[in-house]
Amino acid sequence: MRVSSAVMTHPVRLEQARDLAARLRLDGLALDPDPDGPPSALRTALVAWAAADARASHHLVVQDDVSAPPELTALVGRAADRFPDEALVFYTNWHARNGGAARLAALAGATWVRAVPDEFTPSLAVCLPVGTAEEFRRFADGSTERHDDELFSVFFRARGRMSLIAVPNVVEHIGTSSINGHAAQGIRLAVCPMDAADAAPLLERGRVLEEPGWIPYMRYGEGYVRLVGQERAADGGRGHHRWRDALPATGLAEEAVREAVVDAMPKELAADVAHRFGWAFAEELWIHCLLLGRQAAGAARRLGDGPGGPPADALARMREAAVATAGPAGLPPERRPEAGPDEVRLMAAFAWTAVSEGERLPQE
Template sequence: MTRPGWQARDVRLSVTIMHHPARDVDLEAIVEACRPLSARVVYDPDPDAARSPLRTAKVAWASIAEGATHHLVLQDDARLCDGFAAHVVAAIASRPAHGIALYTDWSSPQNSYLSRLAAVAGSPWAPLSPMEWTPALSFLLPAGVAADLAGYLAPIPDEVTDDDQMISRYCRERGVPLLASVPHLVDNRGLPTLIDGHGGRHHATVWAPPVPSATHWDVDPRIDGALASRSRYRSHDEYVVRVKDSRCLIRLLRPDTGEPGGNEFCWYWEDWCDLVGVSPDEVTTAFVAHLDDLPGPPPAARAALEIWAAGYLLGLGAAAVRRDLPVPLAPAVPARIRAAVSSWVDSGLTGPHGTALGTSDRTAMIDLGAAAVTLSLHRRSPNPFVAAGVPADARGEDTRR
C-alpha cells in the first residue's frame, strides 16, 4: 500500500539531535543508534541563557541535509528501538506527505489515548490531535515542510520556550496531517527535564518490540481517516480515556468550546460512561465475573477496577473504530495491547497503587487491563439509541405493554 512513486530506497532522511550541555548524555550512542543514517548534533546556541527548547529547535529544523526528502529532529533524551533506521525509512515511504511522530508521551491528555486506540484497533498509524502539542521528542516532516517550519519558528521569541506548542500551531495553520507510528520507534529515557513545569516521568505510550517487516506500515490510508474522526473536535461523541492519580477518567472533547488541547478537566468514568455507550453496571459486572474466574488472588481491588474500566472503555472505542473502517484491518497484536495497558499502569497508578507494585502485582494488573480490552473488543454492540439515552417513544418504539 506504499504510495505510488515512493519506496524505501527513495527516502533520503536527514537527522539532527538537539542537545543542551547541561544534560549529561552519551550523544555518540544516539548517533550510533541512527546508523546507517548520519545524525548531526545541534547545540543550544546560547546555553547560558534562560532554558528554551525553542531556541535549539530553530537551529535543528533549519539544519536539513542537502538532497534530503525528509528531516527528523530528535532530542537528546531519546532512546531508539533496535533497527531504527530501517523501520523509520519504511514508515516514511508509506506516509511520505505526513508529519510523523515516532513517540507520544504516555500521559499526554489526548495523544496517548489516540495511540492506544490505534494499537488496540490494529492500526500502525495513530492520527494525532490537531489541538494538543506535537510530540517533539522525535518528529519528522517532508524536507520542504521542515524548511518552511524553520522559517515560521525563526521570528518567535525564544522566551516562548515550548517548541512543541509552536510546531502544533504551525501544522494546524498549514493543514499538515499528523500521525504517530504504532508501536513507537522512540522512547524517552526518563532523564530529568531541563524546563520548569515539565516534571514527572515521561515514557512512550506504546513501546513494544519493533515491527517485523516493512509491510507493517502499509495499510489503506482511509483507515487513518476512520481513526482521525475520533479526535477532530467536530462531533459531540469524541472523547478520550485517561488513567491519572489511580482513577479512570473520561474527557469529552466538546467541539466549539475553545478548550485547549491540554485541558486536564475530565469526568469520573462511572458517572459518565453512559455517554460513550456502556453502563457502569456492565463494566463492574464484567469485572466481578473476571475476578471470579482468576485462579489466584486478585490485584488490589480499587486500582484494579480503574485499570479494568480503562481497558474496557478502550476496547469499546477500538471496536467502534473497526466497525466504521472502509476496509478490513488485521486484529491487534496482543503485545501491543499489553504495551498500551502497561503504560497506563506505570504512568497512571500512583501512591500505594503504583510505586509499591511488585513485579507480579504489576503483571497481574496488566493482565487485567488487557483482558478487559479483549472482552469489550468482542462485545456485541448495544442499541445505539439506548446507549445514548434516547427515550423509547422518541426513537419510534412501541412503549405499550
C-alpha cells in the same frame, strides 16, 4: 526519499547526544544556542529543524534522552516514502491523550493514528517533509513559547492537519530528568514499545485510524475521556473530563459500566491489584480498560479487514505491548517506580479482562 537528521541537545547531555548520533548514524548535533539562558526546548528545536539538508526530502529530529535501534533511520525513511506529505511522530507518552489514542488504535488493529488537536505533539522523534520543517521554523521564529511540542500542535492546527503517530514505538524515553521542566511527571515511557523487526511490517503495511472517536485515558491514578470535538471548547480542549462526567456524551450509561464492574471484574485479580496500589486505583484501571475495549471494538469494525496487512503475530504483540503499559502509565508519578515486572504482568492480566468485557458492550 532521502532523510537528513539531527539530535537536539544541551551541553549537559553532550556526550549522551554524541553517543546516540553515532549509534543511530544520524547526521549531526543541534546544540542549544543559549545554554545558560532560561530552559527552552524550542530554542534548540529551531536549530535542529534549520539543519535539514537541502538535498533531502525529509528531516528527522531526535531528542537526546531517547534510545532507539540502529534501524531507526531506515524505518523512518520507509514511513516517509509511504506518507510523503505527513508529519510523522515515532514516540508517544504512555499517559497522554495521544497515548490513549495510540493504545486504542493498537487494540483496533491500526498501526498509525491521527494525533488529537487539543494536546501537545510528542516531539522526542519527529520527521517532517523539508518544506514543512522550513514552514515550522518560520512560524516558530520569535515565539515566546518555550515548548516545541506545544507549538507543533498550534502549527498543525493552523494547517488543519495534525501529525500521524506511529503506534508501535521503537523510540523509548530514557531517564526521568528534564531540562525543560517535566521531571515532576516521573517515569515517562512509550505507550507501545516494540522492537524494530515487529515494527517494520506494521508501519509499512498497517492501517491508519483517522478518527478514533472518544478516547479513554488515565492520568495520576484516575480515568478520563477525551471527547470528540473537545478542541472547540473555550479552553481549547485542554481540560480533563472524568469518565463519569463524560459518559452522557459517549452513549454509554453509567449503570451499564457499574453492572460490568459487579458482574465481570475478577475479584481475585482486583484484590491483588488493590493490595499493591489501592482499591480506588484498581477500579479506575478496570473501568478505563473496559471503556478502551469498547471503543477499540467499534474502531476495529469501522476499519474492517484490509488486504495485504502486516503479520497477525506482530499485530498481536502490538496489542499486548499497548495493554501492558496501561497499568503503570495510569499510576500517579510517585508510584510508578513500584511497578516492577510482577506488578506489570498482574496489571496487564487484570486490564485484559476489562478490555475483553468492553468489547461486548453495546455500540452506539
